[in-house]
Amino acid sequence: MVTLTLDRVGVALGRRRVVRDISAAFAAGTLTGVVGPNGAGKSTLARAMLALVPATGAVRIDGDDVAALPRAGLARRIAYLPQGQTLHWPLTVERLVGLGRLPHLAPMSRIADGDAAAIERAMARADVLDLRDRIATELSGGERARTLFARALAVEAPALIADEPLASLDPGHQIDVMELLRAEADTGKLVIAVLHDLTMAARYCDRLLVIDRGTIVADGTPRDVLTPDLLRAVYGIDARIETGGDWPTVTTFGRAQPPD
Numbered sequence: 001m002v003t004l005t006l007d008r009v010g011v012a013l014g015r016r017r018v019v020r021d022i023s024a025a026f027a028a029g030t031l032t033g034v035v036g037p038n039g040a041g042k043s044t045l046a047r048a049m050l051a052l053v054p055a056t057g058a059v060r061i062d063g064d065d066v067a068a069l070p071r072a073g074l075a076r077r078i079a080y081l082p083q084g085q086t087l088h089w090p091l092t093v094e095r096l097v098g099l100g101r102l103p104h105l106a107p108m109s110r111i112a113d114g115d116a117a118a119i120e121r122a123m124a125r126a127d128v129l130d131l132r133d134r135i136a137t138e139l140s141g142g143e144r145a146r147t148l149f150a151r152a153l154a155v156e157a158p159a160l161i162a163d164e165p166l167a168s169l170d171p172g173h174q175i176d177v178m179e180l181l182r183a184e185a186d187t188g189k190l191v192i193a194v195l196h197d198l199t200m201a202a203r204y205c206d207r208l209l210v211i212d213r214g215t216i217v218a219d220g221t222p223r224d225v226l227t228p229d230l231l232r233a234v235y236g237i238d239a240r241i242e243t244g245g246d247w248p249t250v251t252t253f254g255r256a257q258p259p260d
């Protein structure tokens with residue numbers, strides 16, 4: 001069973017310390033939502049988990065330092081859906097999703113039957129089978145987001161880090177993607193998703209990690225973590241959290257008023 005551990009991870013970008021001294025452990029079979037305000041350091045933390053930015057401290061997958069692993073080897077172990085990726089090449093959706101199999105291929109080798117099956121599975125799960133022959137650069141924002149999600153699924157890695165996978169998606173496809181992330185975790189994968197929709201995060205995640213100014217300010221189940229006080233302190237908003245239903249729901253009223 002895959003594990004991911006962060007040991008005092010810090011990241012400086014330019015002169016700014018964007019991630020500060022973060023330690024946490026993530027287990028197989030769990031869906032963790034990483035939430036927090038714009039600029040808090042969520043994406044940078046996700047990138048540090050994939051050794052995509054120089055970091056202090058250590059990130060380990062199954063005990064192996066991610067910074068020391070060969071790139072393809074790490075890519076087979078952690079699939080990554082980056083935030084707001086732009087597409088440059090006019091590939092078909094099927095070819096683009098197929099890029100998710102690259103970490104599995106030897107140099108100059110061709111896609112094998114097993115890879116083709118993984119690509120079909122990923123396209124079906126991300127609901128892009130109908131788009132397979134479309135040119136990816138000509139898709140709508142939501143279609144493109146689902147295609148890129150399919151590419152990450154096609155890796156079939158034991159861990160998945162998705163950075164704002166709901167961006168650009170309509171409400172139905174948001175639910176589809178959250179159900180997929182949940183299903184990935186339920187089949188034993190380690191899943192981490194950077195999310196902004198707190199009710200979606202509360203509904204589907206086992207655990208929420210709240211990041212503010214580069215540090216963890218809360219870590220626990222959605223019911224434990226989401227409180228009006230926390231939302232006021234972290235987001236500067238007044239909100240009500242209903243906890244009577246199957247999952248907590250967050251209603252935002254407006255910007256928090258400063259105390260008299």
Ligand SMILES: Nc1ncnc2c1ncn2[C@@H]1O[C@H](COP(=O)(O)OP(=O)(O)OP(=O)(O)O)[C@@H](O)[C@H]1O
Nearest residue numbers: 013014016018036037038039040041042043044045
């Ligand atoms: N290359 C860079 N050089 C300097 N600062 C950077 C660089 N990239 C990002 N930052 C800063 O680091 C901070 C954290 O950025 P990051 O993208 O990790 O935040 P985030 O929590 O994912 O935000 P959002 O919710 O807006 O996506 C921000 O203040 C951002 O401006």
